[in-house]
Amino acid sequence: MIKGIGHVGVVALLLLAGCTGFGPLTVSRDRFDYTSAISDSWKRQMLFNMVKIRYGDAPVFMDVSSVISQYQVAGQINLGATINNHPWSSSQTLGAFGQYVDRPTITFTPILGDKFARSMMSPIPPSAILSLIQGGHRVDVVFRVLVHEINGIRNRFGGEARARSADPEFYPLLEKMRRIQSSGDIGMRIQKIDKQEAALMVFRGKRDSATGALAMEVRKMLGLDPLANDFHVVYGTVPKDDKEIALLTRSILEVLVDLSADIEVPADDVQEKRVAPTFAEKAADEEIRPLMRIQSSSAKPGDAFVSVPYRNSYFWIDDRDLMSKKLFSFLMFIFTLVETGEKGPAPIVTIPTG
Numbered sequence: 286m287i288k289g290i291g292h293v294g295v296v297a298l299l300l301l302a303g304c305t306g307f308g309p310l311t312v313s314r315d316r317f318d319y320t321s322a323i324s325d326s327w328k329r330q331m332l333f334n335m336v337k338i339r340y341g342d343a344p345v346f347m348d349v350s351s352v353i354s355q356y357q358v359a360g361q362i363n364l365g366a367t368i369n370n371h372p373w374s375s376s377q378t379l380g381a382f383g384q385y386v387d388r389p390t391i392t393f394t395p396i397l398g399d400k401f402a403r404s405m406m407s408p409i410p411p412s413a414i415l416s417l418i419q420g421g422h423r424v425d426v427v428f429r430v431l432v433h434e435i436n437g438i439r440n441r442f443g444g445e446a447r448a449r450s451a452d453p454e455f456y457p458l459l460e461k462m463r464r465i466q467s468s469g470d471i472g473m474r475i476q477k478i479d480k481q482e483a484a485l486m487v488f489r490g491k492r493d494s495a496t497g498a499l500a501m502e503v504r505k506m507l508g509l510d511p512l513a514n515d516f517h518v519v520y521g522t523v524p525k526d527d528k529e530i531a532l533l534t535r536s537i538l539e540v541l542v543d544l545s546a547d548i549e550v551p552a553d554d555v556q557e558k559r560v561a562p563t564f565a566e567k568a569a570d571e572e573i574r575p576l577m578r579i580q581s582s583s584a585k586p587g588d589a590f591v592s593v594p595y596r597n598s599y600f601w602i603d604d605r606d607l608m609s610k611k612l613f614s615f616l617m618f619i620f621t622l623v624e625t626g627e628k629g630p631a632p633i634v635t636i637p638t639g
Contacts, residue, residue, distance in 0.1 A: 329593050335541055340559065340596075344538075347396070350392040351391070405536060415518060419473045423466070426615070430616070433533040436508060438452050438454050450566045451573075464499055465496055483517055510528050576612045584599065586603075588603065591613070
């Protein structure tokens with residue numbers, strides 16, 4: 286009988302030993318799970334707000350300010366034995382109780398007031414535009430999404446209140462700049478002027494004669510000095526001289542308004558005047574394909590990169606539409622890029638230690 290009780294004691298020790306070091310085991314699993322969940326919710330929030338803008342509804346953004354996971358493991362083991370005088374009469378008891386509790390504390394903060402003005406309504410700095418190009422993003426995509434005008438040559442805008450097509454020179458200009466970028470002959474640098482940092486766009490055009498000719502054409506279209514290679518990049522509509530490039534950049538809200546104009550909506554909603562017709566841009570009698578295609582359907586899509594329900598329809602991006610997926614991910618990256626200024630006070634969360 287003493288031998289039997291000894292075996293039970295060993296089991297109890299093993300159970301207690303198994304509870305040690307529980308916290309570190311959750312780090313890898315939880316970091317992946319929470320990252321995946323926050324990423325998916327972020328994508329759905331972005332698409333949902335674009336659809337709301339398309340329907341004339343006000344966008345609302347929520348930040349996930351903090352995620353705190355708490356775990357509690359409790360265990361209890363009862364051992365007991367009864368030995369009677371009769372040689373064949375004895376009893377043993379073994380009882381165990383375990384409890385696992387996961388208490389995540391997730392804090393959401395709405396983007397309002399000053400933070401909304403900074404993040405959503407402030408124009409993206411020209412230096413950030415050049416940094417994106419220097420970082421490998423396509424110059425034609427960056428300018429189509431983030432720039433209203435470059436030296437007076439206007440981009441299209443899909444917002445219903447001031448919808449317009451691009452100037453005839455705009456897309457040919459971007460195509461030439463893209464070819465120069467592909468050759469590696471367009472870049473940027475930062476230099477100090479009057480104790481302030483200034484961004485410069487550089488056209489080298491020294492690798493081959495074809496690239497040099499393209500760079501000369503770009504200079505001519507923008508009204509730039511044909512002999513200069515470095516040009517100051519400033520925010521505005523009109524450059525002060527032929528050695529300056531004026532970029533009238535967009536805010537994130539303007540970017541969302543423009544891109545949301547391309548969302549495909551149900552024909553019944555258009556007919557009932559619940560939403561404006563999808564913006565269709567034409568250049569030289571040719572329809573310009575949108576950078577991102579967001580479709581709609583009455584049934585939930587089966588193969589979507591991201592989808593959201595709104596009213597009686599689903600709006601989604603096809604997972605096989607690589608161009609739209611890249612543009613949507615680029616848009617989310619820009620959203621984080623414009624987080625400038627001091628952050629507001631973090632919420633106070635009291636975490637029990639017991």
